[in-house]
Amino acid sequence: VSQVPRRLFQPTGGVEGTRVDKDRRPELSLGSYEILHSEKHAPAALLLAVDVSPAALRGGHVEFVTHQIHTLLSSLKQDADVRVGLLTYDSRVHLYDLSPDLSRPHMMVVTETEDLQLPVREGLLVSLRDCAESLDSVLQLLPEFGADGDDSDDVPLELPVRAGLAVLQGLKCPGKLLIFHSAALIETGNTNSSSGFFGTSKPKSIFQPSEEAVSLAKDCVSQGCGVHLFILSQQDVGGAWPGHIPYLTGGALYTYSYLQGDLDRERFGADLKQVVATDTGYKAELRVFVSKDLRVSGCYGLFVPGPSPAHVTMATLDRRTTLAVELTHTRALDETRGAAIQAVLSYSSQTGEKRSRVHTLTLRSSRHLQDTFRNYQAQTLLAFYCKKMYCSASERPLQELREELQTEVTEALACYRKHGCSSSASAGQLVLPQFLRALPVYINSLRKSEVLLPGLRSSVHQRLQQRCQVLSLDTCSTVRHFYPLLLPLTLPVARSNPQKPEGALRCSAASLEPSGLYLIHAPLTLLLWVGSQVPACTLGELFNTSCFSSLPSGEVKLPALENSLSVGVRSLLSTLTSQVPFARKLLVVKQGDTCEEALQRHLVEDKSPNGGASYADFLYHLHINSVRLLQ
Template sequence: MFALLFSISVKDKCDSVNRLLVPTDLRVSGCYGSFVPGPNPAHVAMATLNEQTTLAFELTHSRALDEKKGVIIQTVLSYTSQQGVRRTRVQSLTLRCSRHLLDTFRNCQAQTLLTFYCKKMYCAVLERPLQDLREELQTEVTAALACYRKHCSSSSVSPGQLVLPQYLRALPVYLNSLRKSEVLLPGLRSSIHQRLQLRCQLVSMDVRNTAGHFYPFLLPLPVGGDTPSLPDLGEAVRCRAASLDPGGLYLVHGPLVLLLWVGQNIPSPSLVQLFNIACLSALPSGEIKLPVLDNTLSVNVRGLIDSLNSETPYTRKLQVVKQGDSCEEALQRLLVEDKSPNGGASYADFLYHLHVNSIRLLGH
């Protein structure tokens, strides 16, 4: 069984029908996305679609596939353009097959698997208990780690040593963030309407934005003295409270959130340059629009925010959170490596349980 993601590169089309054609050795066992499912998962009808529309297909094979020929998959998309013209696009994809598990793990991508599981689990929340879905996620990643440890790792590995596939090292932190998300583990302050809106946004989200939602970028901003150039996304720090310096400024960037955390020991000159205030107590928490000031820090931060907003297909408002403030829970939910306010496990605890359960599964 394996997953397949399709991103449809068309702009604002309507009355679309997407058909997935597979060889006789394969069967389309599921399709997940922002649509009303029909009796045939290989035949998907959607009222509208655009270039952000992403569908996840689940394919199952009952016998060995031909390694030499591989697998050819074809998608046929019919839609009506804005001019009222009915069009059909056909795309073919050839996938390699291998009997070696190591090849399978080498060709897996953590962000793609996260997107597939997100769509699959979020589509199932209307029909299955949330506890069952969280346990299924943990069971599947445990089985994958046990399989890799048994068939792909060195025989000299001790039982107490954690073994993760090289290209899936980020998968546990992604899936733990998915398990304790507001949709699968509701908090006391999340309403059913907020959870439904979040579910609808994520089941249609592409791979890059899905990964950014479940592990946001935590960017440290320069404070005090001469202001150097601002960091890019590659300089983001880990999403945990230990990464936050009380004397610093941090911008949290995700596809649905843009949050500016202000430490309680931030230098006064930085407050003046960025907010035009001299005292932290005068800075209000919540939604804010940064004042237009003629200094390097203000120009760079506003330029960074404009750049990040231009890359995100969602409208976001900047939210300021001060350290120790009552609304700091909004930031705590985004620090996905820590224990979440709704009771979700920290990344370290989740990884420990995965390791113990995989060892137990192998009978060590």
């Protein structure tokens, strides 16, 4: 007989035997709660890695980056307890001892980069309060670096990742690693990633990271190191895509193409500020438990897959991190008990607190298909299929994925026609479930997206980047990506609430009038279409020019003019930008311009430039095929 400690004994009361302490214990009374553990982990650090190769020095990127870092750290002084570290690299790694006891910072050069060993550990990560002056002095000297080492501009991107990871491992703490890279992108070691896509018979291989990238990402996950990569150079066509490690560790890839113009510089500053300011959890573990006769058959998102889809480990996560979980049942579920799902997320906070967040959900089950169709949500299904198909793109042919999407929707419509709708519906009558009426247009947009159906003008790097960016979106943002918001920019709409845009139009060329201005808003795109017959007074109020032919197209910044239209449109743009996780540039497209293809890709109800079917054609094929299934 085992002895039960007194503190674990709790009496029960009533006929049902309910514990009397139920209201005082969250796990007995709440569906969602968070547990603060007594154990304390090391607080997270902020580690900055700056490329000082000859290419970075010649291009002036080092001077720009150090100025931006100085501005960032000045704004962080109110949070002076955060630990900060700095390293620079070319073909070697330069570490900096920022100990406040030193009269000036010490630089240590590590030339053996294959098996990187830290010469010291003390002083590599110091609280901002104690090292602000030392850090500023180092940042001021970095642009004056001489290329006294290897003159080669080729710097493997894995070098700063390994160096930053070694610092965090040596000091046994998690953190964010921000890498500012300017050298040409090269790959090292054997790889089956995007660099070898020419002449291959396996188009799926372009989405597969190299074995070295996966191995390095796993090490980052174990340490809780989230990599954020800022690329300041132009990516070479057919070269290495540098985004696998950042996205697999909860970070992201930011590209700027040599920081051309003030718009790129503003976007860089906004991205840098958002990365540092985002509240982040480290060394996260997600476990999903389900009731009897259910099992977790898949989990889709940006993470390094493990042996079990019910157990996911992540280096970092934030409030925007989204995963899709697929459940399958082995036999008929008990209608009286329903299905129980519990998700337990364990992580450490910025200050090192160990927390576990628990969500428990019980869902009703039914053997009647009518009940199932009544509880469908087209938006949720789109987000699920998007994550599943985009994750499967690294293992399966894209044509097979597009066909599977069409088959799934066709079978759902056939099932509803057979079991859920009135028997009086004729074969020529299109029948859609009430809550799935938007699903065909969503799925068609997903099928013809550039990730699954590449166009002539879409590069491999653009597709890889878009795939990871869309995988990181939540449900609402995913819907907005595949069906953008199309707003006519008249004065009433500019003054309206962008949360509930009353004037939103269907995403079709038929919605555009030559005399109008239209804004297309999606998480990755902000586009302003200008009709050729827009009144000169309207052009003057918004662009400060009265001539359509002299209106610049491409990336622009609207002038700050003191009139109702200009103020309303700029306020609308600011509000919409605050709702997305990416800093975007406004792209102006004039009617009849050669760059109008950028608009056509977002008019998802029409036939796409990459050959994707229009919504009307896709819906017709769905209807015909669903009727044939029942014959």
